[in-house]
Amino acid sequence: MDEVQPAKENAAVAFDEAPLLERARKGDDRAFAELVEKYERKIFRLARNITQNETDAEDVLQDAFLKAYEHLPEFQGQSKFYTWIVRIAVNEALMKLRKRKSDRTVSMDENIETGEDAPIVREIAVWDDDPEKRYSREEIREILDEAIAGLKPAFRTVFVLRDVEELSTEETAEALNLSIPAVKSRLLRARLQLREKLTRFFKRKGDDVFAYL
Amino acid sequence: MLTCKDFLNGLSDFLDEAVDPDTRKHLQQHVNECPNCWVVYDTTKRTIQVYKGMEAQTIPQDLHSRLMRALERKMASRGHQQA
Numbered sequence: 654m655d656e657v658q659p660a661k662e663n664a665a666v667a668f669d670e671a672p673l674l675e676r677a678r679k680g681d682d683r684a685f686a687e688l689v690e691k692y693e694r695k696i697f698r699l700a701r702n703i704t705q706n707e708t709d710a711e712d713v714l715q716d717a718f719l720k721a722y723e724h725l726p727e728f729q730g731q732s733k734f735y736t737w738i739v740r741i742a743v744n745e746a747l748m749k750l751r752k753r754k755s756d757r758t759v760s761m762d763e764n765i766e767t768g769e770d771a772p773i774v775r776e777i778a779v780w781d782d783d784p785e786k787r788y789s790r791e792e793i794r795e796i797l798d799e800a801i802a803g804l805k806p807a808f809r810t811v812f813v814l815r816d817v818e819e820l821s822t823e824e825t826a827e828a829l830n831l832s833i834p835a836v837k838s839r840l841l842r843a844r845l846q847l848r849e850k851l852t853r854f855f856k857r858k859g860d861d862v863f864a865y866l
Numbered sequence: 867m868l869t870c871k872d873f874l875n876g877l878s879d880f881l882d883e884a885v886d887p888d889t890r891k892h893l894q895q896h897v898n899e900c901p902n903c904w905v906v907y908d909t910t911k912r913t914i915q916v917y918k919g920m921e922a923q924t925i926p927q928d929l930h931s932r933l934m935r936a937l938e939r940k941m942a943s944r945g946h947q948q949a
Contacts, residue, residue: 682941689937693930694922714925715933719940774874777905780912797920816917822884841878848906848913855912 674734678725685725688734689718695735695818696742702813703746705802706753713749717742732824739818740828743810750806774845776852784855800850804843811836812843868896873903881911 670691676684693714700713721728721738728737785793801809814825815836826836868876873896879885880893897907 682944685941686934686937689933693933694925697925697929698922711929711932714929715936718933719936722937722940774906777902777909779905780909785916793916794920794923797917812917816914817920819918822882837878841875844878844881844910844913845874845906847917848910851913851916852909855909 670734674730678728678730685722688738692735692738693718696738699739699742699813699818700746702798702801702817703743703806703810704749704753706749709746709749709753713742713745716745720745736820736824736828739814739820739824743814743828747810775849778852778856780852780855781857788854796851796854800847803850804846808839808843808846811839812847815840816844868892870896870900870903873897873900874906877907877910880907881914 668691670688673684673688673691677688696717697710697714700710700717701707704710704713717738720741721734728734781787788796801813804812810829811825811831814820814828815822820828822833822836822840825831825840826833829836831839873893876885876889876893880890880897883890885893897904
């Protein structure tokens with residue numbers, strides 16, 4: 654069997670935001686508007702992924718950037734602006750989620766009931782070499798969105814921060830006020846659950862799904 | 867010797883390259899020898915890749931306009947340079 658390779662890390666924020674941020678912090682509103690334009694798509698996606706509601710996501714987008722503008726003088730710049738705005742948007746999104754559904758599943762507390770004690774893999778099947786060729790870009794997007802929507806909020810939020818918005822484990826822990834082991838444990842469960850959901854669409858044709866652990 | 871359960875528990879860190887060389891060696895050995903775990907490893911890795919490869923879509927124009935207008939109002943109240 655071939656030497657396996659770890660998943661490639663994408664450059665989440667390839668452009669250098671520092672000069673723009675510096676200008677914005679000195680009171681240049683055009684620079685701040687450029688930062689908004691740079692990140693609005695990612696912040697809207699994040700808000701939509703967490704809230705699973707279009708109207709809430711629109712509110713989160715606006716409130717997050719307005720708050721960031723308001724508090725920019727207090728932003729010390731130890732972290733990237735992107736990480737900071739993500740943290741603000743996550744808080745806004747979680748508040749929306751809590752308002753909309755006052756059930757316990759929305760809690761981000763460490764000791765919430767997460768459903769299982771150990772990661773579970775119920776079934777496995779080999780994927781097509783290039784399963785994405787079977788679907789249009791739009792269909793793929795829908796498959797991925799629906800799979801995320803099917804996760805519990807506590808898992809969904811961690812996955813979105815780590816594997817969609819590409820924050821580090823430490824940044825995710827800080828943004829969600831969770832311990833690093835809690836982030837890791839939820840991330841593993843989220844990844845395995847998504848893997849299983851995607852297997853239904855991407856498995857090699859003709860192959861049976863077989864039971865595992 | 868690692869069990870499949872051990873492998874599964876270490877899978878995320880393995881994929882993120884967040885394991886020490888010794889642990890990595892054991893996980894690597896297990897995945898090379900266990901076909902089931904190899905499938906789980908491969909499909910989990912590809913799950914992450916497919917999400918990471920998905921670009922954020924452009925936001926609707928009217929949403930962008932509303933955001934910029936709200937921002938301009940806020941900026942005007944501060945008396946800074948207009949965006």
